[in-house]
Amino acid sequence: MTAVDDRPAAPAEAPRRRPNPVLALLRNSWRQLTSMRTALVLLFLLAVAAIPGSVLPQRGVNPEDVRDFFTAHPDLAPLLDRIGAFEAFSSVWFSAIYLLLFTSLIGCITPRLRDHIRALRAKPPAVPKRLKRLPQHAVVPAPAGGVAAIAETLRRRRWRVMVRGDEVSAEKGYLKETGNLIFHTSMVVVLVGVALGSWYGWHGNRLLVAGADHVFCNTRQQYAEAKLGPRVGDNLPRFCMQLDEFDARFLPTGQPSFYNAKVTVDEDGGAPRAEEFSVNSPLRLDGANVYLLGHGYAPVIRYTDRYGNSQTSAVPFLTNKDVGLTSEGLAAFPDANVNPDTGERNPDLQVAFDGLYLPTAPQQPPFNRSEHPTEENPLLGLVAYRGNLGLDAGIPGSVYQLDQRQVRNGRLTEIGSKELRMGESWTLDDGTKVEFLGTEPYVVLSVRYDPGATLLLVSSVGLVLGLMGSLFFRRRRIFVRVLPAGSGDGSGPPGGGSPTGGSSLVEVAGLPRTEHPGFAAEFAQLVSAIRGDERGGEAGAGSGAKSGTGARGGAE
Amino acid sequence: MSALSDQVVSIATLVYLLAMISHAVEYALGSSRVKTVAAPARELVGAAVGAGTMGGADSAGGAGPEGGAEGAATAATRAERTARRAEMAGRIAVAATALGAALHLVGLVTRGLAADRMPWGNMYEFVLTVSFIGVAAWLVVLVKVPSLRRLGLFLTLVMVLLVATAELVLYTPIVPLVPALNSYWFIVHVSTIVFASGLFLLGAVPAVAYLMRAGYEQGKRSFPYTLAKRLPAAAGLERFTFVLHAFAFPIFTFAVIAGAIWAEAAWGRPWGWDPKETWAFISWIVYAGYLHARATPSVKRNVAAWLAILGFLTVLMNLFGVNIFFEGLHSYGGL
Ligand code: HEM
Numbered sequence: 001m002t003a004v005d006d007r008p009a010a011p012a013e014a015p016r017r018r019p020n021p022v023l024a025l026l027r028n029s030w031r032q033l034t035s036m037r038t039a040l041v042l043l044f045l046l047a048v049a050a051i052p053g054s055v056l057p058q059r060g061v062n063p064e065d066v067r068d069f070f071t072a073h074p075d076l077a078p079l080l081d082r083i084g085a086f087e088a089f090s091s092v093w094f095s096a097i098y099l100l101l102f103t104s105l106i107g108c109i110t111p112r113l114r115d116h117i118r119a120l121r122a123k124p125p126a127v128p129k130r131l132k133r134l135p136q137h138a139v140v141p142a143p144a145g146g147v148a149a150i151a152e153t154l155r156r157r158r159w160r161v162m163v164r165g166d167e168v169s170a171e172k173g174y175l176k177e178t179g180n181l182i183f184h185t186s187m188v189v190v191l192v193g194v195a196l197g198s199w200y201g202w203h204g205n206r207l208l209v210a211g212a213d214h215v216f217c218n219t220r221q222q223y224a225e226a227k228l229g230p231r232v233g234d235n236l237p238r239f240c241m242q243l244d245e246f247d248a249r250f251l252p253t254g255q256p257s258f259y260n261a262k263v264t265v266d267e268d269g270g271a272p273r274a275e276e277f278s279v280n281s282p283l284r285l286d287g288a289n290v291y292l293l294g295h296g297y298a299p300v301i302r303y304t305d306r307y308g309n310s311q312t313s314a315v316p317f318l319t320n321k322d323v324g325l326t327s328e329g330l331a332a333f334p335d336a337n338v339n340p341d342t343g344e345r346n347p348d349l350q351v352a353f354d355g356l357y358l359p360t361a362p363q364q365p366p367f368n369r370s371e372h373p374t375e376e377n378p379l380l381g382l383v384a385y386r387g388n389l390g391l392d393a394g395i396p397g398s399v400y401q402l403d404q405r406q407v408r409n410g411r412l413t414e415i416g417s418k419e420l421r422m423g424e425s426w427t428l429d430d431g432t433k434v435e436f437l438g439t440e441p442y443v444v445l446s447v448r449y450d451p452g453a454t455l456l457l458v459s460s461v462g463l464v465l466g467l468m469g470s471l472f473f474r475r476r477r478i479f480v481r482v483l484p485a486g487s488g489d490g491s492g493p494p495g496g497g498s499p500t501g502g503s504s505l506v507e508v509a510g511l512p513r514t515e516h517p518g519f520a521a522e523f524a525q526l527v528s529a530i531r532g533d534e535r536g537g538e539a540g541a542g543s544g545a546k547s548g549t550g551a552r553g554g555a556e
Numbered sequence: 557m558s559a560l561s562d563q564v565v566s567i568a569t570l571v572y573l574l575a576m577i578s579h580a581v582e583y584a585l586g587s588s589r590v591k592t593v594a595a596p597a598r599e600l601v602g603a604a605v606g607a608g609t610m611g612g613a614d615s616a617g618g619a620g621p622e623g624g625a626e627g628a629a630t631a632a633t634r635a636e637r638t639a640r641r642a643e644m645a646g647r648i649a650v651a652a653t654a655l656g657a658a659l660h661l662v663g664l665v666t667r668g669l670a671a672d673r674m675p676w677g678n679m680y681e682f683v684l685t686v687s688f689i690g691v692a693a694w695l696v697v698l699v700k701v702p703s704l705r706r707l708g709l710f711l712t713l714v715m716v717l718l719v720a721t722a723e724l725v726l727y728t729p730i731v732p733l734v735p736a737l738n739s740y741w742f743i744v745h746v747s748t749i750v751f752a753s754g755l756f757l758l759g760a761v762p763a764v765a766y767l768m769r770a771g772y773e774q775g776k777r778s779f780p781y782t783l784a785k786r787l788p789a790a791a792g793l794e795r796f797t798f799v800l801h802a803f804a805f806p807i808f809t810f811a812v813i814a815g816a817i818w819a820e821a822a823w824g825r826p827w828g829w830d831p832k833e834t835w836a837f838i839s840w841i842v843y844a845g846y847l848h849a850r851a852t853p854s855v856k857r858n859v860a861a862w863l864a865i866l867g868f869l870t871v872l873m874n875l876f877g878v879n880i881f882f883e884g885l886h887s888y889g890g891l
Binding site: 036037039040043044046047050051053054055058060061088089194203251253255279280281282289291293446448450453456457460463464467468471472517 | 731739741795802805806810813816818820821822824825826827829830831835837838841842844845847848849851852854878
């Protein structure tokens with residue numbers, strides 16, 4: 001794009017104001033060669049460094065896949081983990097590359113910004129001595145109004161014009177560099193926005209089952225998974241939310257077609273109010289946004305123990321990601337079989353049910369896969385366990401899975417399995433009873449706060465607009481010198497008289513400062529505008545104009 | 557309607573194939589009135605002999621003796637006839653490309669009507685739309701700069717490959733969009749991505765042609781370079797490559813940003829390094845590298861052209877590879 005820099009000999013350019021041209025040249029070459037090349041290499045490295053992050057599973061994207069990878073490659077995985085391959089985009093090597101790139105970027109735009117501001121303030125440079133050597137050149141009869149008319153013509157075409165005696169210098173297309181600088185600066189701002197988000201932002205994921213029993217209030221402890229930026233305090237914005245209704249519709253194929261969650265929210269002690277949200281239209285609260293990421297069923301299971309005490313559980317069953325929403329979960333009753341008279345707790349009489357829920361069970365066994373995500377033929381398969389669930393031992397376990405170690409070492413025994421339809425019950429060997437009462441929907445929510453978002457949006461707009469300015473505008477200069485009558489060649493020293501009338505000639509030259517294939521055409525048009533062709537130029541038009549528009553078409 | 561769409565797309569593929577063959581014939585025959593006057597007879601006959609095979613230009617030197625034996629006058633009339641035939645083949649090729657594009661469009665529109673939405677819901681539809689944008693942009697270019705016609709050989713080759721892959725490998729029956737795709741930003745994001753990708757597709761053609769032609773102009777006469785014998789001058793190809801990319805890059809930038817805005821609404825984060833997002837990032841960086849390389853005088857134009865081609869490979873990777881190899885949030889693309 002830098003046609004000017006490609007052309008080693010553009011000697012006709014006006015002398016810069018810099019004291020030492022050699023130094024300036026050195027500085028310029030340093031800027032062009034070193035930085036741009038460095039930037040290029042770093043850009044390339046950045047592209048290459050992004051590849052592992054797409055090939056290997058990433059914790060931030062899908063932690064289960066990372067776990068699977070560890071199981072599949074027990075030798076390789078720890079090694080890769082040590083070099084941060086599973087968090088590639090926050091790894092040392094990735095960060096190093098983009099930080100270097102942004103350093104280079106800042107080092108690159110700061111001097112350009114300064115130069116550009118200077119250029120914006122400066123007047124177009126003086127007309128060079130030997131206009132003939134510029135890529136575009138023409139000698140035409142002077143228009144009636146002389147220098148003033150020429151300047152006016154150029155100004156009307158939105159050139160920035162400077163008149164010095166008999167000479168006119170004009171320049172246009174400053175927006176190119178302005179755009180370029182806005183673009184590159186916006187990139188720095190994007191990075192700042194990302195940094196703000198990761199320092200001051202937080203997010204957490206959780207499941208929310210419908211109903212008043214399952215109200216969720218925004219505290220750290222309420223999240224199954226949460227990530228808080230290092231600068232986030234302990235106090236998250238206060239709000240509570242209850243899922244009132246969840247509406248999911250599906251096509252006959254099982255593909256979802258519509259989701260809607262109805263909730264009651266109260267923010268910071270305010271009055272509860274009804275809200276709705278969905279995929280693609282999150283709930284925007286003060287200081288947090290709530291996104292709907294998924295949904296499923298929580299079977300409602302009632303267990304009546306030996307003493308006739310009942311407990312009810314509505315635990316969300318996790319879906320298998322299959323079309324039919326086949327879901328698995330665990331209904332645990334650690335407080336079962338506590339003697340109501342003595343309050344004595346028998347840790348070996350805890351009960352749990354490992355469950356498989358099929359919203360639409362097939363007509364025939366095997367009952368292991370749901371055929372449709374809606375509850376057309378709901379069936380709950382339960383496997384009952386009795387014994388010590390191992391919850392007290394302080395071993396971290398998942399709420400959604402049975403602690404298999406307890407089963408293996410015999411503290412927990414399987415006591416049978418059964419398929420239940422809604423409303424059915426099953427009496428176990430010890431006379432206790434389990435009932436499948438129904439289901440409640442649950443939703444998977446992501447609650448987030450990202451203080452950098454606005455900045456990201458603003459800088460993105462700057463990015464696109466700046467880029468367009470940078471790519472679509474072109475910087476170029478026009479020089480005009482009114483020649484004293486009779487001197488047909490432009491190399492002579494400019495005459496000091498006041499040229500008016502048709503007897504004199506003007507010499508016009510053009511210099512594209514950036515690649516500009518259409519410049520020759522634009523120049524030719526300008527030249528004819530200058531001589532006043534469009535509005536039937538006056539007296540002088542016909543006379544000495546043999547030289548015509550001798551545009552040297554040499555630009556491109 | 558859906559079946560109609562499928563049939564029309566199949567016919568379009570065949571028409572593109574016809575266009576490609578015609579371009580190949582034009583290529584092999586050579587044209588250019590210049591030659592009928594100036595070039596030695598030997599070369600002319602060589603070109604005539606080579607007609608019909610795609611690599612005809614290779615055999616240019618082979619038929620020397622016979623050429624010399626015949627009179628210069630017969631050679632000239634023959635050459636004229638050959639030139640006329642080449643011209644004819646070229647026109648047929650362009651007409652076929654236009655017809656193919658028209659059918660292609662009908663296929664897309666009927667598909668969209670049958671699905672009652674924009675035809676961008678899965679990979680099959682996506683590739684069809686991208687390739688249509690490519691060919692449509694090509695036709696616009698042809699109207700403006702007819703001298704680039706010979707690049708049509710490369711373009712139609714790419715078209716045949718893409719559309720045939722879409723039909724044979726990626727084909728999926730029509731289904732409505734999943735709720736996550738039901739958003740205005742989806743339309744904005746996907747339409748601009750498709751548009752930019754189509755332009756990148758078109759941009760890769762002169763980039764390849766430039767590399768071949770530049771080599772030819774430097775005197776290389778081995779295999780791929782000889783194909784460039786009848787291409788337009790390297791400098792023009794290079795500038796054309798740049799114009800297309802300079803046009804496509806801001807659109808692509810905008811598309812990626814629109815995707816981030818949509819991702820914020822749908823998934824709660826503007827950017828999450830999902831494989832599709834990662835490869836879009838890679839493409840963006842590579843094309844930024846191309847623009848930088850081209851703006852840096854000390855970097856050879858060849859390097860820039862290679863970066864443009866690399867950029868298109870990353871676009872292809874995102875179109876095909878990511879859906880096939882990786883699982884991510886974008887996996888609705890579905891194979
Ligand atoms: C964060 C990485 C960067 C990206 C993504 C990037 C992207 C771009 C893009 C897309 C252009 C094309 C716009 C145009 O041609 O006017 C451009 C131009 C330019 N960039 Fe960068 N850039 C980056 C870093 C840098 C750095 C570090 C430098 C300084 C060495 C730099 C200097 C320039 C210059 C001087 C131009 C204008 C070229 C010209 O038009 O003559 N950029 N950049």
